[in-house]
Amino acid sequence: MVTLATKLYVDGDARQRATDSLRSLIDNEIGDLAVAFDLEIRDDDFPEVTLEGEDATVAENVLREEFGAISDDLEAGERYVGTLESWDEDGIVLDAGQSVRITTDELGLGPGSAEQIRERYGLVQHVPLAFVAGDPDAADGQPPRLADDERDRLYDWTRGDGRLNVNSATRAEVRATLNRAGHAQDYVTVERLGLLEQSVICTDDTDPPGLLASVGEYLPAELRCVVP
Secondary structure (H helix, E strand, O other): OEEEOOOOOOOHHHHHHHHHHHHHHHHHHHOOOOOEEEEEEOOOOOEEEEEEOOOHHHHHHHHHHHHOEOOOOOOOOOEEEEEEEEEEOOEEEEEOOOEEEEEHHHHOOOOOOHHHHHHHOOOOOOOEEEEEOOOOOOOOOOOOEEOHHHHHHHHHHHHOOOEEEEEOOOHHHHHHHHHHOOOOOOEEEEEEOOOOEEEEEEOOOOOHHHHHHHHHHHOOOOEEEEOO
């Protein structure tokens, strides 16, 4: 069994569509293996996948690699994935099955408060982020920090083409909304960050704030721009 580090927090018909989408994603990843799976959504909105079959261990590792996994216990110095739950001037809080607070200094993403950093990197609520667990019993406190590969990924966002990050919608829903709003030529692709968190990679001549203004009314979601 593995608990995936991506949340399913929408309600009603959207919840059923998101659940179906996740089931399809899981099947795409492990469908060729000798394994059967059952999907349930926990009370804290994390999906739990039960695996049976001779390739169950392989399938679990595949899903951990693709989505990240929620662990009951966090071992100091090890890399995990949590979802962005809240933020203030002094830091952010990730939900990794337990609350993990990362101070602004430990984000390692340049100057400014955590709120300013969130705006600069377009971090929408619930987006999965990799972190390194801390050790409160260590002499120096060894606080939790953003993982090095996560910092590199976010820095790359500000060096490439502009982005529009979205939550509360599947990749297919975001693509359909962009196309329906007449923006099929204004983006390169929609990158999946989590089940319901997407990153629209803009073309060279597309202005992310302008795209946000145009499609925002069609998406009942949080939208944040990344402007290189």
